[in-house]
Amino acid sequence: MMEALSKHVFYPLWDIRERADRLAELKRLEKSQYWSPERLRELQINRLQSIVQHAFKSCPFYANFYRDLNLRIEDIADLRKLPLVSKSDVREGLNDFLSKSFGKETIYESRTGGSTGRALTLYFDKRCQEHRNAAAMRSDRWAGRDLGTKTAGIWGNPPRTAGFKDWVRSSFLNRLVYLDTMAINEQSVCNFVSMWKRQRPKVIFGHSHSIYMLARYLENLGVEEVRPVGIIATSMMLLDHERSVIEQVMGCKVSNRYGCEEVGLISAECPEHRKMHVNSEHVIVELLRRDGQPALPGEEAEVVVTDLINYTMPLIRYRVEDMAVGVEGVCDCGRGLPMIDKIIGRVADFLQKADGTLVAGVSLVERTLTDIKGLDQMQLIQELRDELQVNIVPGRLYTPQSKVLLHDELKRVFGDVMRIQINELSSLPQEKTGKYRFSINKVMQS
Ligand SMILES: [Zn+2]
Structure with a gap:
């Protein structure tokens, strides 16, 4: 009942109240995921042409960076005429990445965690944020989490509800209950299990390794009641060994997801659970060899992304500093979105x-x-x-x-x-x- 109310009443009201484009974008994405790869590519080329021109005309960094380049984009391959952007470019020239055509008042700021010790500041506008939310909602639905589905978050530092607005949002929209992963122990897992039985969330969403630790505790305690209909593993690499333990203990497939603060969702598993589909309407993913040439399917390669929807702080050919393996072919689910085989770690995680x-x-x-x-x-x-x-x-x-x-x-x-x-x-x-x-x-x- 509450789930249906949330999906059909509270979410639309939320959009109307904030004059948001979330649900409309979700509708568009639900359609375009089944477009042919050629049609999706057309869309990407159009969006790429537009963001490259915008960046060149309104961001001092790109105005300077692209000054002597041929910016004629007729195909995705033309991206390779443009140089790569590194994290240190962004860190050192932050203000020059901001588009002069946006007023400060429409801009949101976020900071990356900087787990390698160096944080980054990022900016995006309201529309970009709404479209990112929509992309996350689409991949949530692939994993069995619809709008309003009650979800257990397996997360460090759960947010505290600060006031009435937060309370409304957590009760009627996100419908989240938490297990604080900063303190996973027998007691907190037992509390989580009682909460699970009382509130009956349907989906688990959280850090891959923390979900694995939860699964191990459940196994050791002999708890069999935690049976979600969907498990979304995110923010960290999901190891094969962890995936099989989670799936065995909870009797449910894990949906792996990959993204970063800088561009939001990059790819996610569909219900086939074969590979991850790229969020192609919003990002272009290039997988490059060490010499900068495109990697072949199956080769270990560096991930380079181009954000097609952030007009406030365009990131074009941005080096995420992750390594991945690409794959060719189409998925049995019928979606035309291209796929990534797997993420194999961050560049900084390589040993020598x-x-x-x-x-x-x-x-x-x-x-x-x-x-x-x-x-x-x-x-x-x-x-x-x-x-x-x-x-x-x-x-x-x-x-x-x-x-x-x-x-x-x-x-x-x-x-x-x-x-x-x-x-x-x-x-x-x-x-x-x-x-x-x-x-x-x-x-x-x-
Ligand atoms: Zn698929």
């Missing part, structure tokens, strides 16, 4: 062998957790060029042999020069944001 070769740390963690029995969680920290600290959380099947196998496997990957220090912990250290990092390279970041 003595000869300088880079190792995808998160992928290594993922593979090791699958291959070696008894390891529940694992984190690699490269302290020095020749020293690797390995934090593990032992599971039920852990034996001294697990440690030997782990040690041998890491020696095999990094070579004999790397000193391997294995630390058995009861939980992994957490970032201030409530997220976890599975691979940290302190040598490259110093």
